[in-house]
Amino acid sequence: MKVVVTGGSGFLGSHLCEALLDRGDTVWCLDNYCTGEPVNVLPLLARPGFRLVRTDVTGAFDVPGPVDAVAHLASPASPPDYARLPLQTLSAGSRGTENALRLAVRRGARFLLTSTSEVYGDPAVHPQPEGYWGNVNPVGPRSVYDEAKRYAEALTTAYRTGLGADTGIVRIFNTYGPRMRPHDGRVVSTFIRQALAGTPLTVYGDGSQTRSFCYVDDLVRGLLAMLDSSHAGPVNLGNPAECTVRDLAGLVLRLTGSPAPVEYRPLPVDDPVRRRPDIARARELLGWAPEVALENGVRRTVAWFARGPAGVPDPHGE
Ligand code: NAD
Numbered sequence: 521m522k523v524v525v526t527g528g529s530g531f532l533g534s535h536l537c538e539a540l541l542d543r544g545d546t547v548w549c550l551d552n553y554c555t556g557e558p559v560n561v562l563p564l565l566a567r568p569g570f571r572l573v574r575t576d577v578t579g580a581f582d583v584p585g586p587v588d589a590v591a592h593l594a595s596p597a598s599p600p601d602y603a604r605l606p607l608q609t610l611s612a613g614s615r616g617t618e619n620a621l622r623l624a625v626r627r628g629a630r631f632l633l634t635s636t637s638e639v640y641g642d643p644a645v646h647p648q649p650e651g652y653w654g655n656v657n658p659v660g661p662r663s664v665y666d667e668a669k670r671y672a673e674a675l676t677t678a679y680r681t682g683l684g685a686d687t688g689i690v691r692i693f694n695t696y697g698p699r700m701r702p703h704d705g706r707v708v709s710t711f712i713r714q715a716l717a718g719t720p721l722t723v724y725g726d727g728s729q730t731r732s733f734c735y736v737d738d739l740v741r742g743l744l745a746m747l748d749s750s751h752a753g754p755v756n757l758g759n760p761a762e763c764t765v766r767d768l769a770g771l772v773l774r775l776t777g778s779p780a781p782v783e784y785r786p787l788p789v790d791d792p793v794r795r796r797p798d799i800a801r802a803r804e805l806l807g808w809a810p811e812v813a814l815e816n817g818v819r820r821t822v823a824w825f826a827r828g829p830a831g832v833p834d835p836h837g838e
C-alpha cells in the first residue's frame with residue numbers, strides 16, 4: 521500500500537509512519553512542523569519507501585502516483601498548542617480535512633480521520649459511547665479544537681454519503697508514550713518531565729478529574745485496523761482504564777522515584793471532569809482492545825524521557 525500520513529512528524533503520526541513501514545507499506549509523510557518535529561521521523565528517512573515533505577495541508581497539495589490510503593492527523597492537539605494556534609487549528613480541521621479528503625477521492629483511496637474524544641466535550645454521559653452527541657462549549661477556550669474536529673467529522677460523513685468516498689472516523693482518547701514533546705503541556709509528558717527534573721508536579725484543580733490513558737502502541741494498532749477496514753465509524757479508540765490526575769501524579773512519582781512535590785494550580789476553563797471510552801464498537805468491528813496497562817506504559821515512557829531531551833527548551837514554547 522502507499523499511504524499518505526498528514527501530520528506524520530508529530531507524536532502519533534511518527535509512530536503510525538513507522539508501523540506502516542514495518543509492514544512493508546510506502547509512506548508519504550506530510551507536515552508543516554507547527555507542533556511536530558522532523559527529528560521524530562529522522563530514523564525513518566533512511567528506510568526504503570519513506571518520503572518526508574514539508575507542506576501545510578490547509579493549502580492545496582498533491583502527491584505523485586497512485587495512493588491507497590490517506591490518514592489525516594495534521595492538527596495541533598494539546599490544549600496549550602491549540603490555544604497558541606487557534607486559527608491554524610480551525611484551518612487544519614476544516615480546509616486541511618477537505619484537502620485530504622479531495623486527495624483521497626481523486627485517487628480512490630481510503631480516508632481516515634483522526635477525530636477526538638473532545639467531540640464529547642465535558643460529557644454528561646459516562647463512559648462515552650459513539651452514540652453520545654457531546655456537550656461542547658462552542659465559544660470556550662477549547663472550541664477551536666473541539667468544533668474543528670466536529671466539523672471534520674461532518675465533512676467526512678458528507679463525502680461518504682454524498683460522493684461515495686471510502687472514509688473512516690476514529691475518536692482517539694488521551695494517548696501517551698515516547699516522542700511526546702516534553703513541553704507539549706499534556707499531563708503525562710508534563711508530569712514525567714517535572715518528576716525527572718525534580719520540580720513540582722503541577723496538578724490542575726484538586727486533581728479529581730479523570731482521563732483514560734492509552735499507550736501509543738495500542739492506539740497505532742487500532743489506527744491500522746481502521747485503515748484496513750471499510751467501516752465508516754465513528755469508532756472510539758482508547759483505554760477504558762480510568763485514572764484521576766492526582767493518581768497519575770502519584771504513579772509518575774513512584775515510577776521515577778522522584779522526591780518532587782505536588783503543586784496545585786487553578787483548573788483551566790471547560791476542563792472536562794471525566795472521560796472514559798466505551799470501546800464495545802472497536803472490539804466488535806475491529807477486534808481491537810488495548811493491551812498495555814498504565815503502569816507499564818508510563819514506565820516505558822519514563823525510560824524514553826530519561827534518555828531523551830527532557831531538559832531542552834521547547835522550540836514551540838510551553
Ligand atoms: P502532534 O501535535 O504531535 O502532531 C500533529 C502533527 O500535525 C504535527 O507534526 C504538526 O506539525 C502537524 N500539523 C499541524 N497542522 C498542520 C498543517 N496545517 N499542515 C501540515 N501539518 C500540520 O499531535 P498528536 O498527538 O500526534 O495528534 C495527531 C492527531 O491525533 C491530531 O489530529 C489529534 O487531534 C489527534 N488526536 C490525538 C490525541 C492524543 O492523545 N495524542 C487524542 C485525540 C486525537
Ligand code: UDP
Nearest residue numbers: 599705706707708710722723724729765791
Ligand atoms: N493537567 C494537569 N497538569 C498539567 C497538565 C494537565 O493537572 O500540567 C490536567 C488537565 O487539567 C486535564 C488533564 O490533566 O484535566 C489532562 O490534560 P491534557 O492536556 O493532557 O489532556 P486533555 O485535557 O486534552 O484531555
